[in-house]
Amino acid sequence: MADSFFDRLTDAKERKYELEKAQRRQQQYRSRLNELERQIIRLELDLETEQADVDKLTRMSLTNLFHTILRSKDEQLELERQQALAAALKLQEAQQERDKLKEEIFQAGVIITDNIQAEQEYKKLMIEQELALKNQPDTATVLTVMENEIAEQTVVVRELNEAFTAGRRVLASLEPAIESLDKAINWGNWDLWANGGMVSTHIKHGHIDDAKQSIATANHQLKSFKDELADLKQNLNIHIDISSLLKFGDYWFDGLITDWIVQKRINEAQDRTSEATHQVRTVVKTLQTEYTSADSILSGMKSKRIAWLEQQQTT
Numbered sequence: 001m002a003d004s005f006f007d008r009l010t011d012a013k014e015r016k017y018e019l020e021k022a023q024r025r026q027q028q029y030r031s032r033l034n035e036l037e038r039q040i041i042r043l044e045l046d047l048e049t050e051q052a053d054v055d056k057l058t059r060m061s062l063t064n065l066f067h068t069i070l071r072s073k074d075e076q077l078e079l080e081r082q083q084a085l086a087a088a089l090k091l092q093e094a095q096q097e098r099d100k101l102k103e104e105i106f107q108a109g110v111i112i113t114d115n116i117q118a119e120q121e122y123k124k125l126m127i128e129q130e131l132a133l134k135n136q137p138d139t140a141t142v143l144t145v146m147e148n149e150i151a152e153q154t155v156v157v158r159e160l161n162e163a164f165t166a167g168r169r170v171l172a173s174l175e176p177a178i179e180s181l182d183k184a185i186n187w188g189n190w191d192l193w194a195n196g197g198m199v200s201t202h203i204k205h206g207h208i209d210d211a212k213q214s215i216a217t218a219n220h221q222l223k224s225f226k227d228e229l230a231d232l233k234q235n236l237n238i239h240i241d242i243s244s245l246l247k248f249g250d251y252w253f254d255g256l257i258t259d260w261i262v263q264k265r266i267n268e269a270q271d272r273t274s275e276a277t278h279q280v281r282t283v284v285k286t287l288q289t290e291y292t293s294a295d296s297i298l299s300g301m302k303s304k305r306i307a308w309l310e311q312q313q314t315t
Contacts, residue, residue: 009125009310015118022111029108033101036094043091050084129309139312146305153298160291163228167284170225173218174277180211181270185263208266215273222280229283236283 133139184207222236229236 005125005129005313009122009129012118012122012125013310015115016122018111019115019118022108022115026105026108026112029101029105033098033105036098036101040091040094040098043087043094047084047087047091050080050087053080054084126306126309129312133309133312142308143305146301146308150298150301150305153294153301157291157294157298159228159231160287160294163225163232163234164284164287164291166221166225166228167280167287170218170221170280171277171284173214173221174273174280177211177214177218177273178270178277180207180214181266181273183207184211184266185270211269211273218276225280234283236279 130143133143184205226236
């Protein structure tokens with residue numbers, strides 16, 4: 001009975017492998033076929049162009065008369081015919097390759113049809129195997145240890161992914177803030193050195209307002225990011241504030257000193273925002289590396305558990 005079950009499980013696993021392989025191949029063939037279809041359209045256009053060149057030289061025209069007088073028409077016609085033939089051969093080769101790909105897609109489909117139930121059968125047998133092993137004291141202990149390790153690692157992976165995602169959201173707000181402050185600095189320089197007046201001042205503060213909005217969003221998202229890091233026993237002490245930037249004085253007391261003060265504060269805000277972005281990006285990069293590593297470990301644990309289940313013979 002055990003051998004019979006083991007044989008059925010092995011057979012289901014092999015057919016499941018054939019199913020997955022055929023599905024991968026079919027997807028690859030379809031992708032190649034789509035590209036080939038586009039290539040065939042280009043080759044058909046090339047052939048039409050080359051054939052048109054041949055037709056031009058075979059019809060009487062001033063151009064043909066010119067080539068005849070110079071004794072170059074035959075050579076030119078031969079060259080055009082060779083180019084048309086080369087285009088036709090390329091097209092024929094592509095069409096033959098298309099036919100082969102269609103046949104390979106069909107054959108992969110046959111394999112998929114023959115093994116379509118393999119995955120469900122495999123899952124069913126694995127559940128049956130797992131239940132049987134849990135009723136055997138020795139194997140039940142081993143299985144429990146593996147499942148606990150997988151559960152713990154799953155939590156680690158989830159926490160890292162949540163922290164990484166939260167960090168990416170912060171960056172998505174900080175990066176536009178930097179861009180807006182860059183634009184505000186440029187318009188501020190125009191105010192300082194070219195006396196841009198009310199128009200440039202208005203545009204400058206529009207970019208400052210955009211930066212404030214982005215930073216307000218980033219500060220809110222930072223709270224969630226810090227909470228996620230706290231779950232990982234990590235700390236990040238960042239808060240950005242650019243609310244002190246002048247606006248009223250910049251409009252009503254427009255002058256070199258006021259412009260210089262505003263410009264100085266914009267630059268300071270830019271420095272603080274850039275530094276915060278650098279810190280967050282560094283942490284996010286580390287989280288990404290840790291997540292990739294943890295997820296790889298989790299995949300290894302799951303693969304090890306599956307392999308162990310497949311190799312056990314129940315009594």
